[in-house]
Amino acid sequence: MRLRVMILLALSCALAGAAKDSCAECHAALDGPLGRPATLIKHDIHAAQGFSCANCHGGDPTADDPGEAMSRAKGFLGKVPRRLIPKMCAGCHSNPNVMRKYGPQQRVDQYELYLTSIHGQRLAAGDEKVATCIDCHSVHDIRKVKDGLAPVHPLRLPDTCGRCHADRQRMAKYGIPTNQLQDYHKSVHWAALTRRGDLSAPTCASCHGNHGAKPPQVASVAAVCGTCHVMHLEQYAKSPHQAVFADTATGGCTLCHSNHAIQHPTLAMLIGRNSVCAPCHESGSEGAKTAVQMAEWLNGLDAALQRSESVLNRAEYYGMEVSEPQVRLHDGRENLVKARLALHSFRPAEMHKPVNAGFAIARETLAAGEAALREKDIRRLGLAVSVVFILVTMVAIWALIRRLERNGRVPDTGAARG
Amino acid sequence: MRLRVMILLALSCALAGAAKDSCAECHAALDGPLGRPATLIKHDIHAAQGFSCANCHGGDPTADDPGEAMSRAKGFLGKVPRRLIPKMCAGCHSNPNVMRKYGPQQRVDQYELYLTSIHGQRLAAGDEKVATCIDCHSVHDIRKVKDGLAPVHPLRLPDTCGRCHADRQRMAKYGIPTNQLQDYHKSVHWAALTRRGDLSAPTCASCHGNHGAKPPQVASVAAVCGTCHVMHLEQYAKSPHQAVFADTATGGCTLCHSNHAIQHPTLAMLIGRNSVCAPCHESGSEGAKTAVQMAEWLNGLDAALQRSESVLNRAEYYGMEVSEPQVRLHDGRENLVKARLALHSFRPAEMHKPVNAGFAIARETLAAGEAALREKDIRRLGLAVSVVFILVTMVAIWALIRRLERNGRVPDTGAARG
């Protein structure tokens, strides 16, 4: 046993010494494009795991002679043709037995997904201008997704997609719009990602998928949005719109909220000239009336809660104890949120409950605030009464002084001291 | 436009009304095994997404007549044969175009992974006793992994695997051990999961993979452990053991730490009769001496830090200001942790730095503690000095009294009052 260990030790040291890499040695000495990969590879996750140039490019890294090292006979591929790149990466990444060594739960479906993506389908059809693995993940310096410098890190992914999709020239021959990145930059999602720093906020891949990138299909738009907006989806599932929108060209949530440039919703979506209801529900129709009704509820509840708040604030300013109704007001605001949520069922009956509850709280807190203000007036009345008592006492004292001094006990006229 | 909306609305309502499910209707009325699926399905994620019995079992749920509903002509499958189950599930789960509708980044590689697993390989070879999808995920009431009642939830997964793998009878014909679950229940990992409530602590699938379940291969054991124990892996990569262990039958980390019953490491792993080094490194050999040296370092540093701590605590008890060396002591303990980490390189040189730094801090804090104790003694000396001064003053006062009263100003002998 011990002997075997000694031999193995000697052997492995010899092997380690033999792990020669002539590719890196020569290319590091070269300038320009031929030298760059040798620099970039230092940040590559594959290199960190012990892979060398030859694992992708073939050839013999143990040979010192460039001709021998890069001989086709030794399997040297040179620059990998674009159409072969996905397959080459899949060589390892779709092989469960390889990937298992780097993590027991590594995904191996990237290639399969890619083949179903528009990118993959076009590549198969011979269009080499579409994105392959290296266009998104970069080449020679492929980093982990969580690495902030990786082009597929959430904060950088939109720009990575936009490199092609926002390029009008490049997209011209596909006849697809190029405003997605620009729109996305205006959206609440980008704001959440960058301003709030919420790395779980959706980027391109969150809705379109990453390797299987494709426009979400009509029927699945709601499902895609619903992965995050769970409660909105639940309401929307009850809605009469659900079945109808499912068959239209754009489908689901995006019909009202748009797709890439999703804004914070306002009441203007329900009423007025730019209402999102107007294109389908003629002004004066049942549907349009319902929209106006819903807008009135939301607006009215908001205003009622604000009025309660201002009355309570005034009462608090006067030092009145209104912290309980102020806490209650939070419940009221929660009901406003619930009502906004229930709107997505597009059934007035669903909105009734939170709206009524909200109005009830608004009334209750308003009453509490007004009672506090009345209490303040009572305090002032209390003050007035005590002032009267004080004045009466003062008059009484004055009368006492007068009586004392009239009774002959007038002040002495002795000499003052000092 | 508006007309179209009206028509679509009418149509979809008709369709919704037609979504009849005679399977559930009849089976809900049946007792025993034939009625159970109709109850279980209420908790099923598929049913929640609108799938019905017929999606898996075939047949015509719109037909009221059982014969017609379950006619082979209408594609009724009845109970799905075990060997066909994975393929049936894969029908949807491996189809990116289907899965995309339920989430843009859904995995579609479960089936592919299953085929490479021991389970999948044996099933393909005709062994129907192995686990298929439903054996782990259950059938008819399949829940999300995050659902605490799902058999594949982290807290329940070990028992789910153990249902077969801890069953000696069942495992007899495969000739594999059945003590894994029992061992795992003793491990720090199970403790972390259950006592610390850390749901990210490893369960069976974390190391073996879930769908592609297989023993980790010899060369990848270190990589598998290293997915969590990143810094230990870094140290181990430098170690002379790395190459040697990679070729042994058990490989990597598990050689010393065992596999399922991983315990909190102690110095007994390095020295004494049960040392994990002993099987290879003969007592008195260079390697055994190094192990003893390492144990001495760790033990000595621990003891030194404890001594400093107790001296500082004593000083603190006496009200001395020692918070700064106490904070410094944390750095010392950090160096002990670093030394334990560096041990995994099995190179004394690597351990030198943290061990020496730790000893330096232990000496420094001990000195600070002792200085504080001396300061305490100085305070007592200060007390003694002040007591002497007080006594001198008292004597002086006494002398003054004596002088005053001897000078004829003796106390009066007048009558005391009351």
Next chain:
Amino acid sequence: MSAAELRARAAGWIDDRLGFGAVRELMSHKVVPVHAATPWYYFGGITLFLFAIQIITGILLMLYYRPTVAEAFDSVQFIMTRVEFGWLIRSIHSWSANLMIFVAFVHMFSVVFTHAYRAPRELTWLSGIALLGVMLAFGFSGYLLPWNQISYFATKVGTDVAATTPAIGEALARFLRGGEDVGGATLTRFFAFHVIVLPLAAMLLVGLHLLLIQKTGMSTPPWMDRSRVRTMKFFPNFFLRELMVWYGALAVLGALAAIFPWELGEKADPFTSAPAGIRPEWYFLAQFYTLKLIPSHVWFLEGEMVGLLFFGIAAVVWVALPFWASNPDGSLRSRLVTGLGIFLAAYLAVFTVLGYVK
């Protein structure tokens, strides 16, 4: 034994043991001169009355107030909203503090203009000036306690000014703040000053001040012929009048507290920049505004330092008033003193208003 008899016996029993008789005897001899300036005699009494109100309301506030950065503001808010009549107590404490300082200033100037500081009342004057200093210290330390935005930054400014005092400035500022900057240590420290150090000092000084007044009696202005000035008995004639004035002050206090409840403002946030228009309480405003007017450098000295030096010299001159107010021949330099008093009162009034407006 009738009830009256019983009462008389009980009174006699207590009198035997406590000796109230002597006090009554003393009281019956105490007289107050009656003349045109008599109303000014009331102001010392009003100050004393307001001080008593401060002690009572202060103790009540202490039952709920917590002197830490984390809880000070919230505890004052709790007092104002949750504690029964807490709003009233806190408003009265704040209003009464300001009124007390104002009345004390009036009292001081009345003493100056009636020349009541003159021998043998030098110590009365000195103890009175010391009391005024204690009151200003009460105001400065109490202002910080609610730990709101304005008080926090005003204290920062105030201690910064203290730091520019020549020689001892840095040490003084560090002592006041309990550290390098205004923070939790400052709050704890100001609280300790406000509730125990200053009250003890004030009680001792008030005791001394009253004792001295008792010893020397009330002063009559020097332009009156003492032998021809009428007097009234302190008790009950003067005392009842004073009581009336106190009642009046109580009514004013109650009205102020109920109609203009003292605001609490926002909780202090040391990480924001100072809100616009930070200025100290009105009684420091004249000095504050003066310091702002002085150019940042005068000759080779810092402007603020020059200002403080000037204030210091002026304060010493003012405190020493009884000692230079007489000519070597013993006659009073009354015109000089009156002129200086008018100048000082005008300066304080004008600069306070300017400091408030600008």
Next chain:
Amino acid sequence: MSAAELRARAAGWIDDRLGFGAVRELMSHKVVPVHAATPWYYFGGITLFLFAIQIITGILLMLYYRPTVAEAFDSVQFIMTRVEFGWLIRSIHSWSANLMIFVAFVHMFSVVFTHAYRAPRELTWLSGIALLGVMLAFGFSGYLLPWNQISYFATKVGTDVAATTPAIGEALARFLRGGEDVGGATLTRFFAFHVIVLPLAAMLLVGLHLLLIQKTGMSTPPWMDRSRVRTMKFFPNFFLRELMVWYGALAVLGALAAIFPWELGEKADPFTSAPAGIRPEWYFLAQFYTLKLIPSHVWFLEGEMVGLLFFGIAAVVWVALPFWASNPDGSLRSRLVTGLGIFLAAYLAVFTVLGYVK
């Protein structure tokens, strides 16, 4: 003018204004009887000396102490480790508090055994008993302030006992705690009692107590013939002796503080269960142990309530001592009082030891 002359003139100037002469006059007449029991006269003075030390160290502690749940413990720790001589100040404050209560008890029993409570000294006795009550309240409230595990649970137990007082118990406990349970409100409240309410009460009572002693003079035990007892002058003869005793007390205090620094323990954690062996400070131990001995139900009443009722009656009897200690013919029931005093002292000593041991 020579320096001595100058000094004499300055003294004369001050004397004219403050009247120290009268005080000196008074002092020179004050005498202290000299007999076998004279040493007991020192204990009142020692109590006063320790009280002065409490005031001084208490004010110093207040500069850093913060009365909130979040910061109380840490601020005391800060005092003990970071503040220059903070360890000394805090240890002296704690030791002196305990010594003061012990000395006050000795003083009380010396008064009982020398029958110094008798007419006309009833008010002196009453004010002394009130002072003892104030000191116990100081101890009870001060014990909680470091907010450590033991003091937290001891206060819980203490206020629970208070809650069993018949009729007013619930209200009393709620008033003490400032709420339903011991918490932040209790701490704030106890702090306010400890630093302002009780000090004011103590100062008033000490003033009264001293005034009464001054009026009635020192008592001579009734078994001595007053006309034949020698006396010594209070100043300087007795005063210098008292000063010696004070110096001795100071040395004892310093030694205790330096050799047995007062422990701080662990920070209170209301969510743990009470640590084993929770008991109040030693001066409540006798009563605490008595209450523990009483069965939980006596006849139809709660055991604790019976105990409190009994303590209440005993306290009233004790407080009223001067009023029933004389026979109708005016002669002293000295044997009865001495017997009762011995019994009470023995009870307190034995039960305190038992309470500590058990």
